[in-house]
Amino acid sequence: MVKFAHLIPLFPFAAFAVNILFGRRLKKASALVSIGASVAALAIAVMAYIGNAFGGEGPYTVGRWISFNGFALDFGVIIDPLSCMMLLVVTVVGTLIQVYSIGYMHDDKRYSRFFAYMSLFMGSMLGLLLSDNFVMLYIFWEGVGLCSYLLISFWFERPAAARAGMKAFVTTRIGDTGLLIGIFLLFFTTKTLYFKDLAGLGINDATLTVIALLIFCGAVGKSAQFPLHVWLPDAMEGPTPVSALIHAATMVAAGVYLVARTYGLFLTQHTSLIWVAYIGAITALMAATIAAVNSDIKRILAYSTISQLGFMMLALGVGGYEGGTFHLMTHAFFKALLFLCAGSVIHAVHTQDIFKMGGLLGKMKATGWTFIIGGLAIAGVPPFSGFWSKDEILSEILKGGHPVLFGVAALTSLLTAFYMFRLIFVVLFGKPRSELHAHESPAVMTVPLCILAAFAAFAGFFRPVKFEFFTMGVSIAISLTGIGAAYVFYILDNKLLPASLRSRFAFLYKLVSNKYYVDEIYGALIIRPCMRIADIASGFDSKVVDGAVNMAACLSLTAGKIQSWFDLYIVDGIVNMTANVTWLCSAILRRFQTGFVQNYILIAFFGLAIMIFIKLIGGR
Amino acid sequence: MIPQSHFLVLGAALFAIGLYGALTRRTAIGILMSIELILNAANINLITFNKFLGGPDGLGQVFALFVMAIAAASAVIGLVLVIAVYRNMKTIFTENMNIMKW
Numbered sequence: 001m002v003k004f005a006h007l008i009p010l011f012p013f014a015a016f017a018v019n020i021l022f023g024r025r026l027k028k029a030s031a032l033v034s035i036g037a038s039v040a041a042l043a044i045a046v047m048a049y050i051g052n053a054f055g056g057e058g059p060y061t062v063g064r065w066i067s068f069n070g071f072a073l074d075f076g077v078i079i080d081p082l083s084c085m086m087l088l089v090v091t092v093v094g095t096l097i098q099v100y101s102i103g104y105m106h107d108d109k110r111y112s113r114f115f116a117y118m119s120l121f122m123g124s125m126l127g128l129l130l131s132d133n134f135v136m137l138y139i140f141w142e143g144v145g146l147c148s149y150l151l152i153s154f155w156f157e158r159p160a161a162a163r164a165g166m167k168a169f170v171t172t173r174i175g176d177t178g179l180l181i182g183i184f185l186l187f188f189t190t191k192t193l194y195f196k197d198l199a200g201l202g203i204n205d206a207t208l209t210v211i212a213l214l215i216f217c218g219a220v221g222k223s224a225q226f227p228l229h230v231w232l233p234d235a236m237e238g239p240t241p242v243s244a245l246i247h248a249a250t251m252v253a254a255g256v257y258l259v260a261r262t263y264g265l266f267l268t269q270h271t272s273l274i275w276v277a278y279i280g281a282i283t284a285l286m287a288a289t290i291a292a293v294n295s296d297i298k299r300i301l302a303y304s305t306i307s308q309l310g311f312m313m314l315a316l317g318v319g320g321y322e323g324g325t326f327h328l329m330t331h332a333f334f335k336a337l338l339f340l341c342a343g344s345v346i347h348a349v350h351t352q353d354i355f356k357m358g359g360l361l362g363k364m365k366a367t368g369w370t371f372i373i374g375g376l377a378i379a380g381v382p383p384f385s386g387f388w389s390k391d392e393i394l395s396e397i398l399k400g401g402h403p404v405l406f407g408v409a410a411l412t413s414l415l416t417a418f419y420m421f422r423l424i425f426v427v428l429f430g431k432p433r434s435e436l437h438a439h440e441s442p443a444v445m446t447v448p449l450c451i452l453a454a455f456a457a458f459a460g461f462f463r464p465v466k467f468e469f470f471t472m473g474v475s476i477a478i479s480l481t482g483i484g485a486a487y488v489f490y491i492l493d494n495k496l497l498p499a500s501l502r503s504r505f506a507f508l509y510k511l512v513s514n515k516y517y518v519d520e521i522y523g524a525l526i527i528r529p530c531m532r533i534a535d536i537a538s539g540f541d542s543k544v545v546d547g548a549v550n551m552a553a554c555l556s557l558t559a560g561k562i563q564s565w566f567d568l569y570i571v572d573g574i575v576n577m578t579a580n581v582t583w584l585c586s587a588i589l590r591r592f593q594t595g596f597v598q599n600y601i602l603i604a605f606f607g608l609a610i611m612i613f614i615k616l617i618g619g620r
Numbered sequence: 621m622i623p624q625s626h627f628l629v630l631g632a633a634l635f636a637i638g639l640y641g642a643l644t645r646r647t648a649i650g651i652l653m654s655i656e657l658i659l660n661a662a663n664i665n666l667i668t669f670n671k672f673l674g675g676p677d678g679l680g681q682v683f684a685l686f687v688m689a690i691a692a693a694s695a696v697i698g699l700v701l702v703i704a705v706y707r708n709m710k711t712i713f714t715e716n717m718n719i720m721k722w
Contacts (some may be wrong), residue, residue: 016706595718598643605639 003060005130006077008087012123014113016116023112030112034119035098041126042091049084055237058195059132066135071192074131082260082325086129086253090333092455093249094122096448100340101241103445104347114154114239118545121147125250129257133193134183135370137258139221141179145172148245151246152238160406164234171231175221179258181212199264212272215258216279220325223255223309226283230519236298240343243298248305248339249332256312260325263316277317281408283310286376286516288415290423293513296352297342300423304378305335309411311393316408326463327389334377334386334456340449345427347445348438354426359426363438366446368428370453375424377456379417380479387475388460395471410478417482625675627668635661647712652695659691 015037019030027031038110051057058079065075098118105114114426124143131137147411164469187193189207194416219225224232235247246252259276284307291303308331315324339494344367345360346352380391390413395405502509511517634657641654663684670680706712709719 321703595715597648598645601639601642605643 002369003062003077004044005079005087006043006062006075008044008091008130009047009123009127011040011044012119012121012126015119016123018032019112019116019119023116026112028111030115031098031102034115034122035095035102036265037119038091038095038098038122040567041122042088042095045084045087045091045126048079049088052079052081052084053076062285069472073133073135075136076194077130078132078195079130082257083129085325085329086257087126087153089329090122090125090129093336093452094118094125094245096452097241097245097249097336097340100244100343100445100448101239102243103442104343105239106597108239110154114151117147117150117154118241118245121151121246125254126312128254132195134186134195137195137261138183138415141218141254141258142176144246145169145176145222147291148235148246148251151242152235154238154242158237161237164231164237168231168235171228172221175218175228175255177217178221179218182211182217185214186211187596195261195264198262199268205269206264209269212262212269213275215262215265216272216276219255219258219313220279221255222250222258223304223313224283225255225279225310225313226286227518229283229287229306230522232516233299233302236296236302238348240339243302244336244339244343248301249336252305252309253328253332256309256316256328259313259316260321260328262320264523266316266416267319273317275317275320277402277405280310280313280315280317281405283307284314284412285310285408285415288412288419289512290515292415292419293509295355295359295425297345297354297423298339298352300354300419301338301342304338304419307416308335308378311390311409311412314405315393315396318397318400318405320393320400323392323396327393329454329462330377330385330389330459332375333452333459336383337370337374337449337456338378340452341367341374341446344441344445344449345371345438347441351434354423356434357427358430358433359428360438366440366442366449370446370449371428372424373453374456379420379483380413380475381483382472382476383460385455385460388465388481391468391472391475392466394475395466395468398471409473411535413478414482415474417479418486421483421486422490425486427593429491436579467481495607624668624672627672629670630665631661634658634664646714648705648714648717649699649712652698652702655698656695659687663687671674683703694699 012034015034018033019026023030048057057116060077060079062075062077064072066073072246098115101114101118105341108114121144124140124147128137128140128144131140149165149169152168156162183193185207189211190197221228232247232252238247266276287303287306287310289305291300294300294303308327312324312327312331315327344364346355348364348367349357349360351357373384377386380387382388394406394409394413397409456616472485629677638654638657638659638661641657645651645654664681666687667680669675670683702712705717709717711717
């Protein structure tokens with residue numbers, strides 16, 4: 001058994017260091033550094049996967065990391081089917097997206113900085129996947145959050161991008177705080193931080209439920225689940241490869257991964273599982289409805305991502321560990337593909353409004369067809385990968401005995417097929433809706449698309465196919481209904497039907513197209529009161545605190561003035577008086593010093609005369 | 621024989637003329653000349669008192685000769701100073717020689 005999996009994150013970290021230090025000199029070569037590191041990580045990940053699947057290699061410890069005062073924490077690496085699968089997904093998708101970025105970012109002025117951040121992200125994400133305890137996980141968890149922030153606001157000259165980065169960071173931070181408290185609580189009640197100990201903790205249920213919910217809180221923030229989903233659509237201000245890698249395939253999946261990783265804890269606490277399921281279901285349905293009415297190509301995909309992550313949470317919540325993690329993998333492939341296609345489209349037409357596009361399939365063959373493959377995969381059409389994973393989730397929900405949740409999941413699937421083919425029909429088919437000079441993207445962008453399309457199509461066969469004929473039939477029917485509805489709405493009758501439906505359900509449409517007013521509610525309930533408090537605090541600061549400081553300054557100024565007056569007039573006065581008296585005396589005395597020789601002679605003569613006179617009188 | 625008082629009056633007159641000159645001349649050379657008069661008044665007194673008070677013969681004359689020699693030397697030094705001052709200050713008027721004054 002060769003222990004080398006802990007080397008995987010080191011390559012991207014090294015690439016980050018090289019690019020951040022020598023990026024200016026490397027220029028275009030910085031992309032090669034990052035991609036080389038990713039390929040090296042991919043190679044080791046493949047070896048680790050093979051070692052785990054066929055050689056029976058498992059978790060191991062690299063060495064003692066922290067040791068003080070009776071507390072000890074090992075630097076461990078976790079190798080199991082889940083982490084190996086995710087390692088492969090992250091390295092494959094990450095490598096392809098970095099190759100794609102060469103084309104997408106080719107004339108950006110912070111080219112090497114972009115690749116440095118991408119490598120930092122890759123390293124943090126891979127480290128997160130390999131962590132075997134909460135402390136390491138939390139470090140890398142914040143690392144990917146930092147990269148997300150840096151890359152969302154990569155074009156920080158645009159105020160919207162800067163604000164989106166801030167929003168993402170603050171919103172996920174709310175969840176992270178929950179996670180951190182959960183970790184503290186876990187450590188103080190059970191004295192363990194290792195994932196492997198979570199299944200059999202012998203303490204009371206209420207505490208464990210709270211811990212599980214707090215950990216889930218972190219997952220909610222990172223995976224953009226309701227009610228912390230608001231940051232992900234805004235995160236689309238970042239470059240599209242970033243959206244594909246971080247905000248579709250990998251980082252947002254970290255929340256689902258966290259729940260899957262701590263699944264032993266959730267399994268013992270039924271209440272927390274129910275929470276996971278219902279939060280997932282609400283998120284899935286809500287985001288799917290918003291995606292169905294939005295008109296920004298990247299935001300549709302962002303809401304689709306939220307919806308699919310909700311789907312995974314729902315699967316985990318009803319006990320479908322297999323289905324949830326399987327969907328995690330397939331989703332990473334097809335959603336990365338869809339985002340890269342969207343990026344290629346945006347690169348070609350320079351707009352994100354789908355109602356300004358149209359008929360692009362003829363002009364962009366590779367992008368268009370891979371887009372359709374991605375759409376079929378996410379809509380759940382056999383034999384594409386999304387079908388298998390979604391089908392497994394549906395059958396697990398049904399098996400778990402949750403008819404309501406099954407209904408929600410089915411409706412979400414329907415909406416998924418609908419909005420995705422709405423997008424495809426509007427963008428790729430029909431006539432151009434505005435003056436566009438679309439052209440196919442360069443090969444450096446289309447080749448990764450084709451490879452990802454192959455993964456999106458066939459990733460469903462990575463594990464043994466399970467045949468559940470009832471749910472399969474239902475699922476196929478749902479997908480085809482969704483696609484059919486989109487066809488009717490946007491190809492056959494693309495003027496009248498959507499408009500008439502819109503006017504008939506005006507209230508509902510307004511509610512959904514305004515994203516259920518979640519941002520507005522947060523604005524009114526949280527942000528504005530916070531601003532008000534900040535205003536008051538700032539007022540207090542500038543009036544009272546600054547006032548006190550200014551008063552102290554004023555007083556010492558006055559004291560200084562008095563002292564300076566005393567010094568100037570009393571102390572200096574005494575000195576000056578001495579000088580003045582001396583000057584006065586000399587002014588009198590110097591009158592005798594006339595400078596006329598005759599005066600001196602006269603004085604000498606009279607002096608002599610007086611002395612003789614005295615001598616004559618006295619000498620008698 | 622000429623009485624002693626005549627000599628003394630002559631000496632005193634000479635001294636008074638010298639003193640007056642020394643006090644009123646504006647030029648340094650005039651003052652030097654007046655001082656020579658005062659010295660000569662002193663010489664007359666020296667010789668007179670030697671003659672009339674009965675000291676050794678010739679003592680007064682010898683003393684007068686001394687005074688003359690010293691007066692010549694002092695006149696030389698005085699004239700040298702006056703010339704040096706004149707070269708530097710282009711003046712021999714004593715009221716203008718005031719650079720040492722406060």
